Amino acid sequence: MSSNITELETRLQHIAGSIPPFDQEAARRAELHSDQLTKPPGSLGKLEAIAAQLAGATGELWPDLSKRAVIVMAADHGVCEEGISAFPQAVTPQMVHNFLNGGAAVNVLARQARAEVVCVDIGVAAELEHENLVSRKVVWGTRNMAKEAAMTRLEAVEAIMTGIAVVEAEVAKGARLFATGEMGIGNTTASAAITSVLADLSPELTVGRGTGINDGVLAHKVEVVKRAIGLNQPDSGDPLDVLAKVGGAEIAGLVGVIIGASAHRCPVVIDGYISTTAALVASKLAPASVPYMLASHLSHELGHSRLMEAVGLSPLIHLEMRLGEGTGAVLAFHLLDASLLLMKEMATFDSAGISKS
CATH class of the missing domain: 1.10.1610.10 (Nicotinate-nucleotide-dimethylbenzimidazole phosphoribosyltransferase (CobT), small domain)
Incomplete structure:
Protein backbone atom coordinates (compact mmCIF):
# COMPACT_ATOMS: atom_id res chain seq x y z
CA MET A 1 0.00 0.00 0.00
CA PRO A 63 -12.25 33.57 -23.57
CA ASP A 64 -15.20 31.52 -24.77
CA LEU A 65 -16.55 29.96 -21.57
CA SER A 66 -19.90 28.88 -22.99
CA LYS A 67 -19.21 25.20 -22.31
CA ARG A 68 -19.35 24.87 -18.52
CA ALA A 69 -19.98 22.20 -15.90
CA VAL A 70 -20.79 22.10 -12.22
CA ILE A 71 -19.21 19.04 -10.64
CA VAL A 72 -21.34 17.78 -7.75
CA MET A 73 -19.36 15.37 -5.58
CA ALA A 74 -21.49 13.18 -3.31
CA ALA A 75 -20.34 11.21 -0.25
CA ASP A 76 -21.41 10.16 3.23
CA HIS A 77 -19.80 10.80 6.61
CA GLY A 78 -19.43 8.36 9.48
CA VAL A 79 -19.51 11.23 11.96
CA CYS A 80 -23.29 11.35 11.41
CA GLU A 81 -23.37 8.63 14.07
CA GLU A 82 -22.75 11.43 16.56
CA GLY A 83 -26.08 13.14 15.82
CA ILE A 84 -24.65 16.32 14.35
CA SER A 85 -27.18 16.87 11.55
CA ALA A 86 -30.86 17.74 11.35
CA PHE A 87 -31.22 15.19 8.53
CA PRO A 88 -30.41 11.46 8.46
CA GLN A 89 -27.64 10.05 6.31
CA ALA A 90 -30.24 8.41 4.07
CA VAL A 91 -30.88 11.84 2.55
CA THR A 92 -27.55 11.75 0.69
CA PRO A 93 -28.47 8.99 -1.82
CA GLN A 94 -32.00 10.39 -2.08
CA MET A 95 -30.64 13.79 -3.06
CA VAL A 96 -28.24 12.21 -5.53
CA HIS A 97 -31.24 10.73 -7.34
CA ASN A 98 -32.85 14.18 -7.23
CA PHE A 99 -29.78 15.67 -8.95
CA LEU A 100 -29.78 12.93 -11.55
CA ASN A 101 -33.48 13.45 -12.26
CA GLY A 102 -33.01 17.21 -12.62
CA GLY A 103 -35.14 18.24 -9.65
CA ALA A 104 -32.66 19.90 -7.27
CA ALA A 105 -32.00 23.63 -6.90
CA VAL A 106 -28.64 23.29 -8.63
CA ASN A 107 -30.32 21.67 -11.63
CA VAL A 108 -32.76 24.57 -11.98
CA LEU A 109 -30.04 27.19 -11.69
CA ALA A 110 -27.70 25.25 -13.99
CA ARG A 111 -30.34 25.13 -16.70
CA GLN A 112 -30.71 28.90 -16.43
CA ALA A 113 -26.93 29.33 -16.63
CA ARG A 114 -26.54 26.87 -19.53
CA ALA A 115 -24.35 24.58 -17.43
CA GLU A 116 -24.20 20.82 -17.24
CA VAL A 117 -24.58 19.16 -13.83
CA VAL A 118 -22.11 16.29 -13.47
CA CYS A 119 -23.03 14.22 -10.41
CA VAL A 120 -20.27 11.98 -9.06
CA ASP A 121 -20.71 9.20 -6.49
CA ILE A 122 -17.30 9.35 -4.84
CA GLY A 123 -18.29 8.01 -1.43
CA VAL A 124 -22.01 7.48 -0.88
CA ALA A 125 -22.75 4.69 1.60
CA ALA A 126 -25.33 3.10 -0.70
CA GLU A 127 -25.46 1.33 -4.03
CA LEU A 128 -26.44 3.84 -6.71
CA GLU A 129 -27.27 3.23 -10.34
CA HIS A 130 -28.38 5.75 -12.94
CA GLU A 131 -27.48 6.35 -16.55
CA ASN A 132 -26.36 9.90 -15.76
CA LEU A 133 -24.35 9.04 -12.64
CA VAL A 134 -20.57 9.18 -12.74
CA SER A 135 -19.81 6.25 -10.46
CA ARG A 136 -16.31 6.66 -8.99
CA LYS A 137 -16.78 5.38 -5.44
CA VAL A 138 -13.57 5.57 -3.39
CA VAL A 139 -15.17 4.78 -0.01
CA TRP A 140 -18.58 3.65 1.19
CA GLY A 141 -18.85 6.69 3.41
CA THR A 142 -16.03 7.81 5.67
CA ARG A 143 -15.41 6.37 9.11
CA ASN A 144 -16.52 8.26 12.21
CA MET A 145 -13.76 10.81 12.72
CA ALA A 146 -14.79 11.20 16.36
CA LYS A 147 -13.60 7.61 16.90
CA GLU A 148 -10.89 7.09 14.23
CA ALA A 149 -9.46 8.64 11.09
CA ALA A 150 -12.16 9.39 8.52
CA MET A 151 -10.08 7.98 5.66
CA THR A 152 -6.68 6.49 5.04
CA ARG A 153 -4.14 8.71 3.35
CA LEU A 154 -4.41 6.53 0.23
CA GLU A 155 -8.20 6.98 0.11
CA ALA A 156 -7.83 10.74 0.40
CA VAL A 157 -5.32 10.90 -2.44
CA GLU A 158 -7.42 8.54 -4.57
CA ALA A 159 -10.40 10.86 -4.09
CA ILE A 160 -8.34 13.88 -5.17
CA MET A 161 -7.13 12.02 -8.25
CA THR A 162 -10.74 11.08 -9.01
CA GLY A 163 -11.68 14.75 -9.05
CA ILE A 164 -8.83 15.47 -11.44
CA ALA A 165 -9.95 12.62 -13.72
CA VAL A 166 -13.55 13.89 -13.77
CA VAL A 167 -12.34 17.34 -14.85
CA GLU A 168 -10.10 15.86 -17.54
CA ALA A 169 -13.08 13.96 -18.97
CA GLU A 170 -15.14 17.16 -19.12
CA VAL A 171 -12.26 19.15 -20.66
CA ALA A 172 -12.02 16.48 -23.35
CA LYS A 173 -15.69 17.20 -24.12
CA GLY A 174 -14.98 20.92 -24.44
CA ALA A 175 -15.64 22.35 -20.97
CA ARG A 176 -13.62 25.46 -20.12
CA LEU A 177 -15.37 26.70 -16.99
CA PHE A 178 -16.12 24.73 -13.83
CA ALA A 179 -18.08 25.14 -10.62
CA THR A 180 -17.76 23.09 -7.46
CA GLY A 181 -20.78 21.44 -5.85
CA GLU A 182 -21.30 18.78 -3.21
CA MET A 183 -23.80 16.65 -1.35
CA GLY A 184 -23.17 14.78 1.87
CA ILE A 185 -25.04 14.86 5.15
CA GLY A 186 -22.47 15.73 7.83
CA ASN A 187 -20.03 17.49 5.56
CA THR A 188 -20.16 20.84 7.37
CA THR A 189 -18.74 19.01 10.39
CA ALA A 190 -15.82 17.71 8.35
CA SER A 191 -15.33 21.13 6.77
CA ALA A 192 -15.27 22.81 10.16
CA ALA A 193 -12.65 20.35 11.41
CA ILE A 194 -10.41 20.89 8.37
CA THR A 195 -10.80 24.67 8.62
CA SER A 196 -10.01 24.67 12.34
CA VAL A 197 -6.73 22.86 11.71
CA LEU A 198 -5.53 24.47 8.47
CA ALA A 199 -6.70 28.02 9.24
CA ASP A 200 -5.80 27.76 12.94
CA LEU A 201 -9.28 28.66 14.17
CA SER A 202 -11.17 27.35 17.17
CA PRO A 203 -14.18 25.11 16.44
CA GLU A 204 -16.39 27.76 18.03
CA LEU A 205 -15.51 29.94 15.00
CA THR A 206 -15.83 27.24 12.33
CA VAL A 207 -18.80 25.10 13.37
CA GLY A 208 -22.13 26.37 12.09
CA ARG A 209 -25.72 25.21 11.97
CA GLY A 210 -25.36 23.28 8.70
CA THR A 211 -28.76 21.79 7.92
CA GLY A 212 -30.43 23.98 10.58
CA ILE A 213 -29.59 22.40 13.93
CA ASN A 214 -30.71 23.92 17.24
CA ASP A 215 -28.48 25.40 19.95
CA GLY A 216 -28.08 22.12 21.82
CA VAL A 217 -26.99 20.18 18.74
CA LEU A 218 -24.72 23.06 17.73
CA ALA A 219 -22.87 22.88 21.07
CA HIS A 220 -22.60 19.10 20.67
CA LYS A 221 -21.26 19.54 17.12
CA VAL A 222 -18.51 21.83 18.42
CA GLU A 223 -17.51 19.20 20.97
CA VAL A 224 -17.50 16.47 18.30
CA VAL A 225 -15.12 18.52 16.15
CA LYS A 226 -12.86 19.15 19.13
CA ARG A 227 -12.89 15.44 19.99
CA ALA A 228 -12.07 14.45 16.40
CA ILE A 229 -9.13 16.84 16.24
CA GLY A 230 -7.87 15.82 19.66
CA LEU A 231 -8.13 12.12 18.88
CA ASN A 232 -6.62 12.15 15.37
CA GLN A 233 -4.03 14.89 15.88
CA PRO A 234 -4.00 15.98 12.21
CA ASP A 235 -0.76 17.66 11.15
CA SER A 236 -1.52 21.24 10.13
CA GLY A 237 1.64 21.24 8.02
CA ASP A 238 0.42 18.29 5.97
CA PRO A 239 -2.91 19.04 4.24
CA LEU A 240 -3.27 15.44 3.06
CA ASP A 241 -3.01 14.23 6.64
CA VAL A 242 -5.71 16.70 7.70
CA LEU A 243 -7.96 15.77 4.78
CA ALA A 244 -7.63 12.06 5.52
CA LYS A 245 -8.14 12.23 9.27
CA VAL A 246 -11.03 14.70 9.57
CA GLY A 247 -12.22 15.25 5.99
CA GLY A 248 -14.58 13.69 3.51
CA ALA A 249 -14.37 12.00 0.13
CA GLU A 250 -16.42 14.69 -1.61
CA ILE A 251 -14.20 17.42 -0.17
CA ALA A 252 -11.15 15.56 -1.45
CA GLY A 253 -12.82 15.12 -4.83
CA LEU A 254 -13.39 18.86 -5.05
CA VAL A 255 -9.72 19.46 -4.23
CA GLY A 256 -9.04 17.43 -7.35
CA VAL A 257 -11.59 19.39 -9.38
CA ILE A 258 -9.88 22.66 -8.45
CA ILE A 259 -6.36 21.40 -9.13
CA GLY A 260 -7.43 19.65 -12.34
CA ALA A 261 -9.25 22.69 -13.68
CA SER A 262 -6.29 24.92 -12.91
CA ALA A 263 -3.89 22.55 -14.66
CA HIS A 264 -6.00 22.98 -17.83
CA ARG A 265 -6.20 26.79 -17.45
CA CYS A 266 -9.91 26.55 -16.71
CA PRO A 267 -11.37 29.03 -14.21
CA VAL A 268 -13.22 27.32 -11.37
CA VAL A 269 -16.00 29.03 -9.42
CA ILE A 270 -16.05 28.03 -5.76
CA ASP A 271 -19.40 27.50 -4.07
CA GLY A 272 -19.99 27.77 -0.31
CA TYR A 273 -18.44 26.54 2.92
CA ILE A 274 -17.65 22.96 1.94
CA SER A 275 -16.29 23.94 -1.47
CA THR A 276 -14.16 26.69 0.07
CA THR A 277 -12.75 24.13 2.49
CA ALA A 278 -11.66 22.15 -0.56
CA ALA A 279 -10.21 25.37 -1.98
CA LEU A 280 -8.17 25.85 1.21
CA VAL A 281 -6.72 22.34 0.90
CA ALA A 282 -6.04 22.90 -2.82
CA SER A 283 -4.28 26.18 -2.04
CA LYS A 284 -1.95 24.32 0.33
CA LEU A 285 -1.22 21.49 -2.10
CA ALA A 286 -1.07 23.65 -5.23
CA PRO A 287 -0.60 27.37 -4.48
CA ALA A 288 -0.62 28.11 -8.22
CA SER A 289 -4.30 27.11 -8.33
CA VAL A 290 -5.49 30.13 -6.32
CA PRO A 291 -5.56 32.64 -9.23
CA TYR A 292 -7.85 30.25 -11.10
CA MET A 293 -10.45 30.34 -8.31
CA LEU A 294 -13.37 32.77 -8.12
CA ALA A 295 -15.39 32.80 -4.90
CA SER A 296 -19.07 32.91 -5.79
CA HIS A 297 -20.80 33.96 -2.59
CA LEU A 298 -20.55 34.47 1.14
CA SER A 299 -22.36 31.60 2.78
CA HIS A 300 -24.59 32.09 5.80
CA GLU A 301 -22.58 29.30 7.44
CA LEU A 302 -20.43 30.44 10.38
CA GLY A 303 -16.75 30.67 9.58
CA HIS A 304 -17.06 31.06 5.82
CA SER A 305 -15.68 34.60 5.71
CA ARG A 306 -12.62 33.61 7.76
CA LEU A 307 -12.17 30.57 5.56
CA MET A 308 -12.17 32.68 2.40
CA GLU A 309 -9.64 35.03 3.96
CA ALA A 310 -7.40 32.03 4.62
CA VAL A 311 -7.52 31.10 0.93
CA GLY A 312 -7.27 34.69 -0.28
CA LEU A 313 -10.69 34.89 -1.93
CA SER A 314 -13.39 37.57 -1.99
CA PRO A 315 -17.06 36.72 -2.64
CA LEU A 316 -18.95 38.15 -5.59
CA ILE A 317 -22.42 37.98 -4.04
CA HIS A 318 -24.04 37.66 -0.62
CA LEU A 319 -27.54 36.21 -0.62
CA GLU A 320 -27.44 34.49 2.81
CA MET A 321 -27.46 31.11 1.08
CA ARG A 322 -26.24 27.90 2.75
CA LEU A 323 -27.63 25.16 0.55
CA GLY A 324 -24.48 23.94 -1.14
CA GLU A 325 -24.88 21.71 -4.21
CA GLY A 326 -23.05 24.34 -6.27
CA THR A 327 -26.03 26.72 -6.25
CA GLY A 328 -24.08 29.87 -5.42
CA ALA A 329 -21.34 29.00 -7.89
CA VAL A 330 -23.80 28.50 -10.74
CA LEU A 331 -25.47 31.82 -9.94
CA ALA A 332 -22.07 33.48 -10.26
CA PHE A 333 -21.76 32.19 -13.83
CA HIS A 334 -24.13 35.01 -14.81
CA LEU A 335 -21.70 37.58 -13.44
CA LEU A 336 -18.85 36.06 -15.43
CA ASP A 337 -21.01 36.20 -18.56
CA ALA A 338 -21.94 39.81 -17.85
CA SER A 339 -18.30 40.76 -17.33
CA LEU A 340 -17.18 39.27 -20.64
CA LEU A 341 -20.12 40.74 -22.57
CA LEU A 342 -19.41 44.22 -21.22
Whole structure:
Protein backbone atom coordinates (compact mmCIF):
# COMPACT_ATOMS: atom_id res chain seq x y z
CA MET A 1 0.00 0.00 0.00
CA SER A 2 2.83 2.42 0.79
CA SER A 3 4.12 2.13 -2.79
CA ASN A 4 0.63 2.98 -4.08
CA ILE A 5 0.51 6.04 -1.86
CA THR A 6 3.94 7.16 -3.01
CA GLU A 7 3.04 6.70 -6.67
CA LEU A 8 -0.27 8.56 -6.37
CA GLU A 9 1.22 11.39 -4.33
CA THR A 10 4.01 11.74 -6.89
CA ARG A 11 1.41 11.99 -9.67
CA LEU A 12 -0.57 14.54 -7.66
CA GLN A 13 2.54 16.61 -7.02
CA HIS A 14 3.38 16.50 -10.72
CA ILE A 15 -0.08 17.76 -11.72
CA ALA A 16 -0.01 20.45 -9.04
CA GLY A 17 3.41 21.52 -10.26
CA SER A 18 2.21 21.64 -13.88
CA ILE A 19 -0.37 24.37 -13.28
CA PRO A 20 0.54 27.22 -15.67
CA PRO A 21 1.38 30.53 -14.02
CA PHE A 22 -1.30 33.20 -14.10
CA ASP A 23 -0.80 35.30 -17.26
CA GLN A 24 -0.19 38.76 -15.83
CA GLU A 25 0.27 40.26 -19.28
CA ALA A 26 -3.16 39.06 -20.46
CA ALA A 27 -4.74 40.36 -17.27
CA ARG A 28 -3.08 43.73 -17.80
CA ARG A 29 -4.35 43.89 -21.41
CA ALA A 30 -7.86 43.29 -20.09
CA GLU A 31 -7.44 46.10 -17.56
CA LEU A 32 -6.17 48.49 -20.21
CA HIS A 33 -9.09 47.66 -22.49
CA SER A 34 -11.54 48.16 -19.64
CA ASP A 35 -10.11 51.64 -19.05
CA GLN A 36 -10.87 52.55 -22.69
CA LEU A 37 -14.57 51.74 -22.40
CA THR A 38 -17.19 54.49 -22.20
CA LYS A 39 -17.31 54.69 -18.40
CA PRO A 40 -15.24 56.14 -15.57
CA PRO A 41 -12.22 53.91 -14.81
CA GLY A 42 -13.08 51.17 -12.31
CA SER A 43 -16.77 52.08 -12.25
CA LEU A 44 -17.89 48.52 -12.99
CA GLY A 45 -16.07 47.32 -9.88
CA LYS A 46 -15.71 43.58 -9.54
CA LEU A 47 -17.01 43.01 -13.06
CA GLU A 48 -13.80 44.58 -14.34
CA ALA A 49 -11.72 42.49 -11.95
CA ILE A 50 -13.49 39.33 -13.14
CA ALA A 51 -12.62 40.10 -16.75
CA ALA A 52 -8.96 40.61 -15.87
CA GLN A 53 -8.85 37.41 -13.85
CA LEU A 54 -10.48 35.36 -16.61
CA ALA A 55 -7.97 36.75 -19.10
CA GLY A 56 -5.06 35.95 -16.84
CA ALA A 57 -6.33 32.47 -16.08
CA THR A 58 -7.00 31.46 -19.68
CA GLY A 59 -4.32 33.55 -21.38
CA GLU A 60 -7.02 34.94 -23.69
CA LEU A 61 -8.45 38.45 -23.64
CA TRP A 62 -12.08 37.37 -23.97
CA PRO A 63 -12.25 33.57 -23.57
CA ASP A 64 -15.20 31.52 -24.77
CA LEU A 65 -16.55 29.96 -21.57
CA SER A 66 -19.90 28.88 -22.99
CA LYS A 67 -19.21 25.20 -22.31
CA ARG A 68 -19.35 24.87 -18.52
CA ALA A 69 -19.98 22.20 -15.90
CA VAL A 70 -20.79 22.10 -12.22
CA ILE A 71 -19.21 19.04 -10.64
CA VAL A 72 -21.34 17.78 -7.75
CA MET A 73 -19.36 15.37 -5.58
CA ALA A 74 -21.49 13.18 -3.31
CA ALA A 75 -20.34 11.21 -0.25
CA ASP A 76 -21.41 10.16 3.23
CA HIS A 77 -19.80 10.80 6.61
CA GLY A 78 -19.43 8.36 9.48
CA VAL A 79 -19.51 11.23 11.96
CA CYS A 80 -23.29 11.35 11.41
CA GLU A 81 -23.37 8.63 14.07
CA GLU A 82 -22.75 11.43 16.56
CA GLY A 83 -26.08 13.14 15.82
CA ILE A 84 -24.65 16.32 14.35
CA SER A 85 -27.18 16.87 11.55
CA ALA A 86 -30.86 17.74 11.35
CA PHE A 87 -31.22 15.19 8.53
CA PRO A 88 -30.41 11.46 8.46
CA GLN A 89 -27.64 10.05 6.31
CA ALA A 90 -30.24 8.41 4.07
CA VAL A 91 -30.88 11.84 2.55
CA THR A 92 -27.55 11.75 0.69
CA PRO A 93 -28.47 8.99 -1.82
CA GLN A 94 -32.00 10.39 -2.08
CA MET A 95 -30.64 13.79 -3.06
CA VAL A 96 -28.24 12.21 -5.53
CA HIS A 97 -31.24 10.73 -7.34
CA ASN A 98 -32.85 14.18 -7.23
CA PHE A 99 -29.78 15.67 -8.95
CA LEU A 100 -29.78 12.93 -11.55
CA ASN A 101 -33.48 13.45 -12.26
CA GLY A 102 -33.01 17.21 -12.62
CA GLY A 103 -35.14 18.24 -9.65
CA ALA A 104 -32.66 19.90 -7.27
CA ALA A 105 -32.00 23.63 -6.90
CA VAL A 106 -28.64 23.29 -8.63
CA ASN A 107 -30.32 21.67 -11.63
CA VAL A 108 -32.76 24.57 -11.98
CA LEU A 109 -30.04 27.19 -11.69
CA ALA A 110 -27.70 25.25 -13.99
CA ARG A 111 -30.34 25.13 -16.70
CA GLN A 112 -30.71 28.90 -16.43
CA ALA A 113 -26.93 29.33 -16.63
CA ARG A 114 -26.54 26.87 -19.53
CA ALA A 115 -24.35 24.58 -17.43
CA GLU A 116 -24.20 20.82 -17.24
CA VAL A 117 -24.58 19.16 -13.83
CA VAL A 118 -22.11 16.29 -13.47
CA CYS A 119 -23.03 14.22 -10.41
CA VAL A 120 -20.27 11.98 -9.06
CA ASP A 121 -20.71 9.20 -6.49
CA ILE A 122 -17.30 9.35 -4.84
CA GLY A 123 -18.29 8.01 -1.43
CA VAL A 124 -22.01 7.48 -0.88
CA ALA A 125 -22.75 4.69 1.60
CA ALA A 126 -25.33 3.10 -0.70
CA GLU A 127 -25.46 1.33 -4.03
CA LEU A 128 -26.44 3.84 -6.71
CA GLU A 129 -27.27 3.23 -10.34
CA HIS A 130 -28.38 5.75 -12.94
CA GLU A 131 -27.48 6.35 -16.55
CA ASN A 132 -26.36 9.90 -15.76
CA LEU A 133 -24.35 9.04 -12.64
CA VAL A 134 -20.57 9.18 -12.74
CA SER A 135 -19.81 6.25 -10.46
CA ARG A 136 -16.31 6.66 -8.99
CA LYS A 137 -16.78 5.38 -5.44
CA VAL A 138 -13.57 5.57 -3.39
CA VAL A 139 -15.17 4.78 -0.01
CA TRP A 140 -18.58 3.65 1.19
CA GLY A 141 -18.85 6.69 3.41
CA THR A 142 -16.03 7.81 5.67
CA ARG A 143 -15.41 6.37 9.11
CA ASN A 144 -16.52 8.26 12.21
CA MET A 145 -13.76 10.81 12.72
CA ALA A 146 -14.79 11.20 16.36
CA LYS A 147 -13.60 7.61 16.90
CA GLU A 148 -10.89 7.09 14.23
CA ALA A 149 -9.46 8.64 11.09
CA ALA A 150 -12.16 9.39 8.52
CA MET A 151 -10.08 7.98 5.66
CA THR A 152 -6.68 6.49 5.04
CA ARG A 153 -4.14 8.71 3.35
CA LEU A 154 -4.41 6.53 0.23
CA GLU A 155 -8.20 6.98 0.11
CA ALA A 156 -7.83 10.74 0.40
CA VAL A 157 -5.32 10.90 -2.44
CA GLU A 158 -7.42 8.54 -4.57
CA ALA A 159 -10.40 10.86 -4.09
CA ILE A 160 -8.34 13.88 -5.17
CA MET A 161 -7.13 12.02 -8.25
CA THR A 162 -10.74 11.08 -9.01
CA GLY A 163 -11.68 14.75 -9.05
CA ILE A 164 -8.83 15.47 -11.44
CA ALA A 165 -9.95 12.62 -13.72
CA VAL A 166 -13.55 13.89 -13.77
CA VAL A 167 -12.34 17.34 -14.85
CA GLU A 168 -10.10 15.86 -17.54
CA ALA A 169 -13.08 13.96 -18.97
CA GLU A 170 -15.14 17.16 -19.12
CA VAL A 171 -12.26 19.15 -20.66
CA ALA A 172 -12.02 16.48 -23.35
CA LYS A 173 -15.69 17.20 -24.12
CA GLY A 174 -14.98 20.92 -24.44
CA ALA A 175 -15.64 22.35 -20.97
CA ARG A 176 -13.62 25.46 -20.12
CA LEU A 177 -15.37 26.70 -16.99
CA PHE A 178 -16.12 24.73 -13.83
CA ALA A 179 -18.08 25.14 -10.62
CA THR A 180 -17.76 23.09 -7.46
CA GLY A 181 -20.78 21.44 -5.85
CA GLU A 182 -21.30 18.78 -3.21
CA MET A 183 -23.80 16.65 -1.35
CA GLY A 184 -23.17 14.78 1.87
CA ILE A 185 -25.04 14.86 5.15
CA GLY A 186 -22.47 15.73 7.83
CA ASN A 187 -20.03 17.49 5.56
CA THR A 188 -20.16 20.84 7.37
CA THR A 189 -18.74 19.01 10.39
CA ALA A 190 -15.82 17.71 8.35
CA SER A 191 -15.33 21.13 6.77
CA ALA A 192 -15.27 22.81 10.16
CA ALA A 193 -12.65 20.35 11.41
CA ILE A 194 -10.41 20.89 8.37
CA THR A 195 -10.80 24.67 8.62
CA SER A 196 -10.01 24.67 12.34
CA VAL A 197 -6.73 22.86 11.71
CA LEU A 198 -5.53 24.47 8.47
CA ALA A 199 -6.70 28.02 9.24
CA ASP A 200 -5.80 27.76 12.94
CA LEU A 201 -9.28 28.66 14.17
CA SER A 202 -11.17 27.35 17.17
CA PRO A 203 -14.18 25.11 16.44
CA GLU A 204 -16.39 27.76 18.03
CA LEU A 205 -15.51 29.94 15.00
CA THR A 206 -15.83 27.24 12.33
CA VAL A 207 -18.80 25.10 13.37
CA GLY A 208 -22.13 26.37 12.09
CA ARG A 209 -25.72 25.21 11.97
CA GLY A 210 -25.36 23.28 8.70
CA THR A 211 -28.76 21.79 7.92
CA GLY A 212 -30.43 23.98 10.58
CA ILE A 213 -29.59 22.40 13.93
CA ASN A 214 -30.71 23.92 17.24
CA ASP A 215 -28.48 25.40 19.95
CA GLY A 216 -28.08 22.12 21.82
CA VAL A 217 -26.99 20.18 18.74
CA LEU A 218 -24.72 23.06 17.73
CA ALA A 219 -22.87 22.88 21.07
CA HIS A 220 -22.60 19.10 20.67
CA LYS A 221 -21.26 19.54 17.12
CA VAL A 222 -18.51 21.83 18.42
CA GLU A 223 -17.51 19.20 20.97
CA VAL A 224 -17.50 16.47 18.30
CA VAL A 225 -15.12 18.52 16.15
CA LYS A 226 -12.86 19.15 19.13
CA ARG A 227 -12.89 15.44 19.99
CA ALA A 228 -12.07 14.45 16.40
CA ILE A 229 -9.13 16.84 16.24
CA GLY A 230 -7.87 15.82 19.66
CA LEU A 231 -8.13 12.12 18.88
CA ASN A 232 -6.62 12.15 15.37
CA GLN A 233 -4.03 14.89 15.88
CA PRO A 234 -4.00 15.98 12.21
CA ASP A 235 -0.76 17.66 11.15
CA SER A 236 -1.52 21.24 10.13
CA GLY A 237 1.64 21.24 8.02
CA ASP A 238 0.42 18.29 5.97
CA PRO A 239 -2.91 19.04 4.24
CA LEU A 240 -3.27 15.44 3.06
CA ASP A 241 -3.01 14.23 6.64
CA VAL A 242 -5.71 16.70 7.70
CA LEU A 243 -7.96 15.77 4.78
CA ALA A 244 -7.63 12.06 5.52
CA LYS A 245 -8.14 12.23 9.27
CA VAL A 246 -11.03 14.70 9.57
CA GLY A 247 -12.22 15.25 5.99
CA GLY A 248 -14.58 13.69 3.51
CA ALA A 249 -14.37 12.00 0.13
CA GLU A 250 -16.42 14.69 -1.61
CA ILE A 251 -14.20 17.42 -0.17
CA ALA A 252 -11.15 15.56 -1.45
CA GLY A 253 -12.82 15.12 -4.83
CA LEU A 254 -13.39 18.86 -5.05
CA VAL A 255 -9.72 19.46 -4.23
CA GLY A 256 -9.04 17.43 -7.35
CA VAL A 257 -11.59 19.39 -9.38
CA ILE A 258 -9.88 22.66 -8.45
CA ILE A 259 -6.36 21.40 -9.13
CA GLY A 260 -7.43 19.65 -12.34
CA ALA A 261 -9.25 22.69 -13.68
CA SER A 262 -6.29 24.92 -12.91
CA ALA A 263 -3.89 22.55 -14.66
CA HIS A 264 -6.00 22.98 -17.83
CA ARG A 265 -6.20 26.79 -17.45
CA CYS A 266 -9.91 26.55 -16.71
CA PRO A 267 -11.37 29.03 -14.21
CA VAL A 268 -13.22 27.32 -11.37
CA VAL A 269 -16.00 29.03 -9.42
CA ILE A 270 -16.05 28.03 -5.76
CA ASP A 271 -19.40 27.50 -4.07
CA GLY A 272 -19.99 27.77 -0.31
CA TYR A 273 -18.44 26.54 2.92
CA ILE A 274 -17.65 22.96 1.94
CA SER A 275 -16.29 23.94 -1.47
CA THR A 276 -14.16 26.69 0.07
CA THR A 277 -12.75 24.13 2.49
CA ALA A 278 -11.66 22.15 -0.56
CA ALA A 279 -10.21 25.37 -1.98
CA LEU A 280 -8.17 25.85 1.21
CA VAL A 281 -6.72 22.34 0.90
CA ALA A 282 -6.04 22.90 -2.82
CA SER A 283 -4.28 26.18 -2.04
CA LYS A 284 -1.95 24.32 0.33
CA LEU A 285 -1.22 21.49 -2.10
CA ALA A 286 -1.07 23.65 -5.23
CA PRO A 287 -0.60 27.37 -4.48
CA ALA A 288 -0.62 28.11 -8.22
CA SER A 289 -4.30 27.11 -8.33
CA VAL A 290 -5.49 30.13 -6.32
CA PRO A 291 -5.56 32.64 -9.23
CA TYR A 292 -7.85 30.25 -11.10
CA MET A 293 -10.45 30.34 -8.31
CA LEU A 294 -13.37 32.77 -8.12
CA ALA A 295 -15.39 32.80 -4.90
CA SER A 296 -19.07 32.91 -5.79
CA HIS A 297 -20.80 33.96 -2.59
CA LEU A 298 -20.55 34.47 1.14
CA SER A 299 -22.36 31.60 2.78
CA HIS A 300 -24.59 32.09 5.80
CA GLU A 301 -22.58 29.30 7.44
CA LEU A 302 -20.43 30.44 10.38
CA GLY A 303 -16.75 30.67 9.58
CA HIS A 304 -17.06 31.06 5.82
CA SER A 305 -15.68 34.60 5.71
CA ARG A 306 -12.62 33.61 7.76
CA LEU A 307 -12.17 30.57 5.56
CA MET A 308 -12.17 32.68 2.40
CA GLU A 309 -9.64 35.03 3.96
CA ALA A 310 -7.40 32.03 4.62
CA VAL A 311 -7.52 31.10 0.93
CA GLY A 312 -7.27 34.69 -0.28
CA LEU A 313 -10.69 34.89 -1.93
CA SER A 314 -13.39 37.57 -1.99
CA PRO A 315 -17.06 36.72 -2.64
CA LEU A 316 -18.95 38.15 -5.59
CA ILE A 317 -22.42 37.98 -4.04
CA HIS A 318 -24.04 37.66 -0.62
CA LEU A 319 -27.54 36.21 -0.62
CA GLU A 320 -27.44 34.49 2.81
CA MET A 321 -27.46 31.11 1.08
CA ARG A 322 -26.24 27.90 2.75
CA LEU A 323 -27.63 25.16 0.55
CA GLY A 324 -24.48 23.94 -1.14
CA GLU A 325 -24.88 21.71 -4.21
CA GLY A 326 -23.05 24.34 -6.27
CA THR A 327 -26.03 26.72 -6.25
CA GLY A 328 -24.08 29.87 -5.42
CA ALA A 329 -21.34 29.00 -7.89
CA VAL A 330 -23.80 28.50 -10.74
CA LEU A 331 -25.47 31.82 -9.94
CA ALA A 332 -22.07 33.48 -10.26
CA PHE A 333 -21.76 32.19 -13.83
CA HIS A 334 -24.13 35.01 -14.81
CA LEU A 335 -21.70 37.58 -13.44
CA LEU A 336 -18.85 36.06 -15.43
CA ASP A 337 -21.01 36.20 -18.56
CA ALA A 338 -21.94 39.81 -17.85
CA SER A 339 -18.30 40.76 -17.33
CA LEU A 340 -17.18 39.27 -20.64
CA LEU A 341 -20.12 40.74 -22.57
CA LEU A 342 -19.41 44.22 -21.22
CA MET A 343 -15.78 43.97 -22.24
CA LYS A 344 -16.61 42.67 -25.74
CA GLU A 345 -19.65 44.78 -26.59
CA MET A 346 -19.21 48.15 -24.91
CA ALA A 347 -17.96 50.94 -27.10
CA THR A 348 -14.60 52.53 -26.41
CA PHE A 349 -14.22 56.31 -26.16
CA ASP A 350 -12.54 56.31 -29.56
CA SER A 351 -15.13 54.14 -31.34
CA ALA A 352 -18.00 56.15 -29.87
CA GLY A 353 -16.37 59.51 -30.54
CA ILE A 354 -16.60 60.52 -26.88
CA SER A 355 -13.99 62.74 -25.27
CA LYS A 356 -12.25 61.38 -22.19
CA SER A 357 -11.39 64.84 -20.90
